[in-house]
Amino acid sequence: MAAYGLYSHIQSNRRRSFVLLAGLFLLIYVLVYAGALVAAALSINADLNTLLQIAWIDLIQAAPFATVGTLLWIVIAYYFHQSMIDAITGGREVQRTDEPRLYNLVENLCISRGIATPKLKVIDSDALNAFATGMNAKQYSITVTSGLLNRLNDAEIESVLGHELTHIRNGDVRMMVIAVVIAGVVSFFVELVFRLWFYNGLSFRGSRSDDRRGGGAGAAILIAIGLLVVAYILSFVIRLALSRSREFLADAGSVELTKNPDAMISALRKIEGRGELPGATSAVMEMCVDNPRAGFGELFDTHPSVDKRVAALVKFAGGHDPGPIALPPPGDDAADEAAPAGPWSDQTAGETSIPPLSPSGAPDNPAGSGGPWSNPQPGSAPVADPAPQPRPWGPHGDN
DSSP: OHHIIIIIHHHHHHHHHHHHHHHHHHHHHHHHHHHHHHHHHHHOOOOHHHHHHHHHHHHHHHHHHHHHHHHHHHHHHHHHHHHHHHHHHTOEEOOTTTOHHHHHHHHHHHHHHTOOOOEEEEEOOSSOOEEEEOSSTTTOEEEEEHHHHHHSOHHHHHHHHHHHHHHHHHTHHHHHHHHHHHHHHHHHHHHHHHHHHHHHHHHHHHHSOGGGSOTTHHHHHHHHHHHHHHHHHHHHHHHHTTOTHHHHHHHHHHHHHHSOHHHHHHHHHHHTTOOOOTTOOHHHHTTBSOOOOOOTTTTTOSSOOHHHHHHHHHHHHOOOOOOSOOOOOTTOOHHHHHSOOOTTSOOOTTSOOOOOBOTTSSBOOOTTOOOTTSOOOTTOOOOOOOOOOOOTTSOOOOO
């Protein structure tokens, strides 16, 4: 499993990245063909074969423009995807002076494995989550929420950072960004075609005479709808086909970096059910440590359940599962109040305090509480010396 995670998985992700890019262009051509078929069906009264041939000719003519548009989209996503994600999530870049604790933790991990230190960003949110982004070493960054920094201890934060660094090292981040680009392009084209279809459909519905409604228009439109639906489903399946094993491997990689499986388990238990980022799209949530959004059981989940991830860590890494961890609401100081006070801490009402000192430097003891060397209180009876106790070699009295 370790060899697979370090070598085979990285090579597999590189191959998948190229396949995904090739699949992106194929899906775009399918969408263009579907749009051309709809346009032909709405504007020309002909049989189905004629409409299919016309749509094919339109595809060949439009292919260069579709290719250039797709390449432009990829270039924009390559250079500006982080800015777009930050605009959605509200992430802000932080420096060492802003978050020294976070910087020290990630630098220690990077130095131990010879990894370039990524940029660090923080989202001001009570949610507990983190994700990594970037297409190359200069762009890689790890984003964490302020809630995660406030509610996880150093060992747990270190395990989360190790999880994201493993995603970067294994190439998962690059592949996920490409998948997000594919989903965005396909969604844009599908929405564009449907908008043009409904707009032209309404206009042609009123202008065409009854004798032009026959032919193969109905069948052509059904075929176009089927192509659009298939392309949209494929773009969704592509994101699911990225293999949920990447999360198991990232958890294992974090344990390899930190040598602390219990911290990874504890972090997952605390993050469980508390990772929803307000306003984040589904594409962003798919890149997070945990995606609490689910539907239809686990069929369309992009992440394995926390229970399965913890079970894998317990089985293969020797960790211990504490079970679901209850956390106080954000901003609750109950945990701080429950911390035991030290001898020099500020005493609260009702707690025993150190007796005040007298001007002579001795504690002012209340009556009756003086020790054997304390000064007798005014008006009190002198304390009699206790009767001597016989010792083995001392005097034993008269016989």
